[in-house]
Amino acid sequence: MKTINDYNFSGKRALIRVDFNVPLNKELQITDDSRIRAAIPTIEKILNDGGSVILMSHLGRPKEGPEDKFSLRHLREHLGKLLKKEVKFADDCIGQSAREEAGALKPGEVLLLENLRFYKEETKGDEEFAKKLAGLADVYVNDAFGTAHRAHASTTIVAKFFPDNKLFGDIMTNELKSIDKVLNDTRKPYVAIIGGAKVSTKIDIIRNLLDKADELIIAGGMMFTFIKAQGGKTGNSLCEDDYLETAREIITEAKEKGVKLHLPSDTIIADAFSNDANTRLAKSDNIPDEWMGVDIGKESIEKFSATIAKAKTILWNGPMGVFEMSNFAAGTKAIAEAIVNATEKGAFSLVGGGDSVAAVSQLGLAEKVSYVSTGGGALLEYMEGKILPGIQAINE
Numbered sequence: 001m002k003t004i005n006d007y008n009f010s011g012k013r014a015l016i017r018v019d020f021n022v023p024l025n026k027e028l029q030i031t032d033d034s035r036i037r038a039a040i041p042t043i044e045k046i047l048n049d050g051g052s053v054i055l056m057s058h059l060g061r062p063k064e065g066p067e068d069k070f071s072l073r074h075l076r077e078h079l080g081k082l083l084k085k086e087v088k089f090a091d092d093c094i095g096q097s098a099r100e101e102a103g104a105l106k107p108g109e110v111l112l113l114e115n116l117r118f119y120k121e122e123t124k125g126d127e128e129f130a131k132k133l134a135g136l137a138d139v140y141v142n143d144a145f146g147t148a149h150r151a152h153a154s155t156t157i158v159a160k161f162f163p164d165n166k167l168f169g170d171i172m173t174n175e176l177k178s179i180d181k182v183l184n185d186t187r188k189p190y191v192a193i194i195g196g197a198k199v200s201t202k203i204d205i206i207r208n209l210l211d212k213a214d215e216l217i218i219a220g221g222m223m224f225t226f227i228k229a230q231g232g233k234t235g236n237s238l239c240e241d242d243y244l245e246t247a248r249e250i251i252t253e254a255k256e257k258g259v260k261l262h263l264p265s266d267t268i269i270a271d272a273f274s275n276d277a278n279t280r281l282a283k284s285d286n287i288p289d290e291w292m293g294v295d296i297g298k299e300s301i302e303k304f305s306a307t308i309a310k311a312k313t314i315l316w317n318g319p320m321g322v323f324e325m326s327n328f329a330a331g332t333k334a335i336a337e338a339i340v341n342a343t344e345k346g347a348f349s350l351v352g353g354g355d356s357v358a359a360v361s362q363l364g365l366a367e368k369v370s371y372v373s374t375g376g377g378a379l380l381e382y383m384e385g386k387i388l389p390g391i392q393a394i395n396e
């Protein structure tokens, strides 16, 4: 793996693909700067070596060309505060201003380019566009794990213009090392916990885990497809009838492969999809009509926590219930705490995928698990065993 730590950036201009796709409020202020903070070590390593830095990122999903609400200009001041230095800005990522500002950069200086997605060429992976970006610098660093599954100009295509000077940044390196611990270099018992809304979005990752994990906990909305597949009554709960057969196949495959599959035995049920709904505790396979499962019950929490307590490797993706509603968040919270306890006793725990990351952050537990992945779709695809173009582009 070619990383920035194997390279001396002295006198070099480094073009870094970062993921500064941060949330902004209506006043265009950053409401969560964790993605920017995460990129600081890579930037500082290059500056400390005596190099200069050109940062490129996307922000939001602009439709047709530039839109002020998606301008990276809104990040400039905050980035400057974090780096404790002025950040220059080019209002067009490949135009004259970018060329001039990049050409004038001195060692120790930082230039931020305007949103890459103001050009449709970015997501199309256009080679000419990538070449123009590449012309700004001597070395390319990819530190955007969250977009590594996309063959975009700045994440993949640009690398071919740096055949000998393309490297992984710190975030990428940490992601790949951490994911390796739950994919290849695992300590047993390995417990994988998959929750979230739908089975359909997680089938490939579940199948891949059947070759790796010792125990697999399936909860969240997707549990009901498995429960119904075994003949249970799931009432109004989320259920993908098209996937009942797939669920049965997964249950059989788990048995054949010796993976212990855990489904919640009890469920908090609600009479409406609302935090104010009436609730009750029910057996997961006996949910009355008109009621829906919204969280795992006490017995399931106890059983899952005991399984997690024995684990040496833990992967968690997807909440246990509708955790965005405070009355249905207890299961997700309890499982997060069980993972933290196991981590304190020496297990390696990786939390990844949008909503479980949001859950551990909201609970203030992000620092207490071994690693929180920055990649949603990228992490899932990597876990499914796919080759990510952004990673391959650096490795080949």
Ligand code: AMP
Pocket: 195, 196, 197, 198, 201, 219, 220, 221, 222, 238, 293, 294, 295, 317, 318, 319, 320, 321, 322, 323, 324, 353, 354, 355, 356
């Ligand atoms: P995913 O993006 O697939 O990880 O799904 C996350 C979403 O699943 C969250 O918005 C949760 O509210 C939702 N979810 C979890 N459990 C349930 C459930 N029992 N019924 C409906 N939605 C759920």
